[in-house]
Amino acid sequence: MSAADPARVTHPAVRAARRLRRRRRRAETGLLLAEGPNAVSAAVDHLTQVFVAPAPTPRAAEALGHCRRAGVPELTVDERALEALADAQTPQGIVGVARWQRRTLADLHDASLLLVLDRVADPGNLGTVVRTADAAGADAVVLTRGSADPTNAKAVRASVGSLFHLPVVDDVTPDALGAHARAAGIRLVAADAHAARRYDDVPCDIPIAIVFGSEAHGLSPQMQRHIETSVSVPIARSKRPGYRGHAESLNLATTSAVIAFEIARRRGLPDRPQE
Secondary structure, eight states, X not given: OOTTSOBOTTSHHHHHHHGGGSHHHHHHHTEEEEEHHHHHHHTGGGEEEEEEOSSOOHHHHHHHHHHHHTTOOEEEBOHHHHHHHOOSSSOOSEEEEEEOOOBOGGGOTTOOEEEEEESOOOHHHHHHHHHHHHHTTOSEEEEXXXXXXXXXXXXXXXXXXXXXXXXXXXXXXXXXXXXXXXXXXXXXXXXXXXXXXXXXXXXXXXOEEEEEEBTTTBSOHHHHTTOOEEEBOOOOOOXXXXXXXXXXXXXXXXXXXXHHHHHHHHHOOOOOOOO
16 A cells, blocks of 8 residues: 555554444543534544545545644545445545543532433433533533433444533443432432422522433432422423324423523623633
């Protein structure tokens, strides 16, 4: 292979990166794969390596430019190598290897807003909630044991880079979370479609953690023991044919966004620093 030839799937760097598709390897190394221009650009300060197609798309080329300015080592690879690294069916021309710092509850000093996912197994939902929490100014996302892996490729993609900016604490037991909340003065509030109390009645003058269960099973019994109150997002309801209001419920991602931004609205979103 000449210096100008793209690296193949057998290249040592590609082989090492491919092993990061396994959860155990990600846990051992503290590394994960960031796929696509958005994720690579967002993770640029955390990247240890970037792989790029020989003829990258304009957006991939722009992300590569960010990497070059940051001094990230790059390797041009062929299509088969990119496909081997990417989880998406259609690779987006650039994949990065990024460091990701696992957090613990002890890291959440003076948190005033947490979003908690209890046994949420869908990595896409997880990543979307991380993005929502970041946009709404939450302090962190907490994942109870049995939730999806935040370093899963789908979760990383769905977070659109927020995973690298917002603390995410995973593998937390409900009892550990309950003890932390009591010690820190954080009120645990469940999102429950059947709750009589409305989401816009959530107290905002105290630290609060909004807890969301899985769409299939709701909150675990272990988590329910620590909940102080529950709130719902009311939706239009109609039993009359031809009228709007026949949706049964909102999905997890939408519900988390509605509640998180209501709290942010009442507290006042922090100003975005000037570029």
